[in-house]
Amino acid sequence: MTGMLKDKTRFVPPPKLPPPTPVVDLSDAEMRIAQDLLFFAYRDFTNVADQVLDELGLGRAHHRALHFIGRNPGITVSSLLAVLRITKQSLARVLNQLVDEGFVGQAPGFEDRRLRLLTLTDKGAALERRLFDAQRNRISKAYSGAGPLGVQGFHAVMRGIMDQGARDYMDGTGSAEDT
Amino acid sequence: MTGMLKDKTRFVPPPKLPPPTPVVDLSDAEMRIAQDLLFFAYRDFTNVADQVLDELGLGRAHHRALHFIGRNPGITVSSLLAVLRITKQSLARVLNQLVDEGFVGQAPGFEDRRLRLLTLTDKGAALERRLFDAQRNRISKAYSGAGPLGVQGFHAVMRGIMDQGARDYMDGTGSAEDT
DNA sequence: CGAAATGGGTCAGTATTGTTGACTTAAAAT
DNA sequence: ATTTTAAGTCAACAATACTGACCCATTTCG
Numbered sequence: 001m002t003g004m005l006k007d008k009t010r011f012v013p014p015p016k017l018p019p020p021t022p023v024v025d026l027s028d029a030e031m032r033i034a035q036d037l038l039f040f041a042y043r044d045f046t047n048v049a050d051q052v053l054d055e056l057g058l059g060r061a062h063h064r065a066l067h068f069i070g071r072n073p074g075i076t077v078s079s080l081l082a083v084l085r086i087t088k089q090s091l092a093r094v095l096n097q098l099v100d101e102g103f104v105g106q107a108p109g110f111e112d113r114r115l116r117l118l119t120l121t122d123k124g125a126a127l128e129r130r131l132f133d134a135q136r137n138r139i140s141k142a143y144s145g146a147g148p149l150g151v152q153g154f155h156a157v158m159r160g161i162m163d164q165g166a167r168d169y170m171d172g173t174g175s176a177e178d179t
Numbered sequence: 180m181t182g183m184l185k186d187k188t189r190f191v192p193p194p195k196l197p198p199p200t201p202v203v204d205l206s207d208a209e210m211r212i213a214q215d216l217l218f219f220a221y222r223d224f225t226n227v228a229d230q231v232l233d234e235l236g237l238g239r240a241h242h243r244a245l246h247f248i249g250r251n252p253g254i255t256v257s258s259l260l261a262v263l264r265i266t267k268q269s270l271a272r273v274l275n276q277l278v279d280e281g282f283v284g285q286a287p288g289f290e291d292r293r294l295r296l297l298t299l300t301d302k303g304a305a306l307e308r309r310l311f312d313a314q315r316n317r318i319s320k321a322y323s324g325a326g327p328l329g330v331q332g333f334h335a336v337m338r339g340i341m342d343q344g345a346r347d348y349m350d351g352t353g354s355a356e357d358t
Numbered sequence: 359c360g361a362a363a364t365g366g367g368t369c370a371g372t373a374t375t376g377t378t379g380a381c382t383t384a385a386a387a388t
Numbered sequence: 389a390t391t392t393t394a395a396g397t398c399a400a401c402a403a404t405a406c407t408g409a410c411c412c413a414t415t416t417c418g
Contacts, residue, residue: 359418360417360418361416361417361418362415362416362417362418363414363415363416363417364413364414364415364416365412365413365414365415366411366412366413366414367410367411367412367413368409368410368411368412369408369409369410369411370407370408370409371406371407371408372405372406372407373404373405373406373407374403374404374405374406375402375403375404375405376401376402376403376404377400377401377402377403378399378400378401378402379398379399379400380397380398380399381396381397381398382395382396382397382398383394383395383396383397384393384394384395384396385392385393385394385395386391386392386393386394387390387391387392387393388389388390388391388392
């Protein structure tokens with residue numbers, strides 16, 4: 001039904017476009033498409049977890065924390081802060097809630113007892129798993145459709161877009177602080 | 180200097196991982212990496228525009244509106260709402276500000292005068308251009324590094340992740356309402 | 359040892375961006 | 389003439405982020 005209004009919702013660009021500064025070799029149009037791709041893919045990817053999160057009264061910030069703690073068991077608070085690039089206060093709210101509700105456990109560091117080493121509890125791991133499964137379907141389908149070579153390209157481009165610190169983090173080199 | 184603390188910030192996964200439900204052919208590890216890629220690439224991609232936006236007292240929501248109006252000159256308010264997937268009230272704040280400050284112009288529809296057709300003013304186009312240029316560097320470098328085939332793969336995977344409606348929108352078929 | 363640095367926690371206040379719900383106006387459509 | 393539709397608006401609320409200013413315990417360093 002909504003498909004019938006096509007003509008009302010798309011428009012031919014009026015004589016707006018100024019001479020697009022031809023700086024580099026890659027066309028603007030190509031870059032614009034990349035913007036759209038990032039917006040929609042990220043939007044829909046994150047959205048698939050939201051329903052589960054809503055049920056539990058949690059938000060995306062909680063998911064992010066769960067994800068990075070799950071992937072880096074024993075991570076310190078400051079490392080987590082560096083990876084997420086948010087402030088201590090922002091993380092505190094989310095993290096305290098996760099600890100209070102039994103999703104995240106903590107233990108003092110062995111040599112340095114100032115450290116709070118974070119891990120997922122079984123309950124936390126189960127939740128993270130649930131959230132992950134929802135997103136996995138998306139990725140899985142997309143990967144199948146693109147083939148192994150496509151996935152390689154996806155990796156290369158995404159890595160190219162992120163900061164060097166993030167690449168280092170993903171490679172396991174470099175401290176999380178540089179993320 | 181920060182690189183010296185490596186041992187403090189990465190941890191070997193304790194015996195946590197439960198038997199990873201082997202539903203599909205694609206490994207969990209691969210999927211986890213995809214999560215990281217999306218998080219970091221999106222984070223850093225959006226961040227590059229923030230400095231410019233801060234100068235002008237604008238936020239990311241304004242950027243998104245500018246982007247989609249720029250790419251669809253004459254778009255209606257309801258189409259823009261559908262693309263952004265936010266509520267009328269959320270958009271109103273952002274859009275009114277953009278109109279007030281002369282970044283966005285409006286004109287009533289020709290046949291249907293209820294419609295508010297949105298376009299970028301010269302000032303708006305200039306700003307959008309500035310924001311775009313910052314992000315273009317990222318994409319441009321990433322694309323060069325990945326090569327044409329890599330870019331193809333990137334496209335395929337990103338399209339696979341997003342909702343069908345978003346794919347339709349990008350293809351120019353389907354109303355923006357289905358986004 | 360004593361001072362400084364570090365990891366972490368907390369209080370208070372603010373901004374951005376999103377939400378729901380209810381209601382109005384003007385223009386189309388039936 | 390009535391009903392739909394596109395859009396705008398008011399009010400209240402929630403999530404997530406931020407800044408700035410502190411405090412405490414532990415570790416490190418001169």
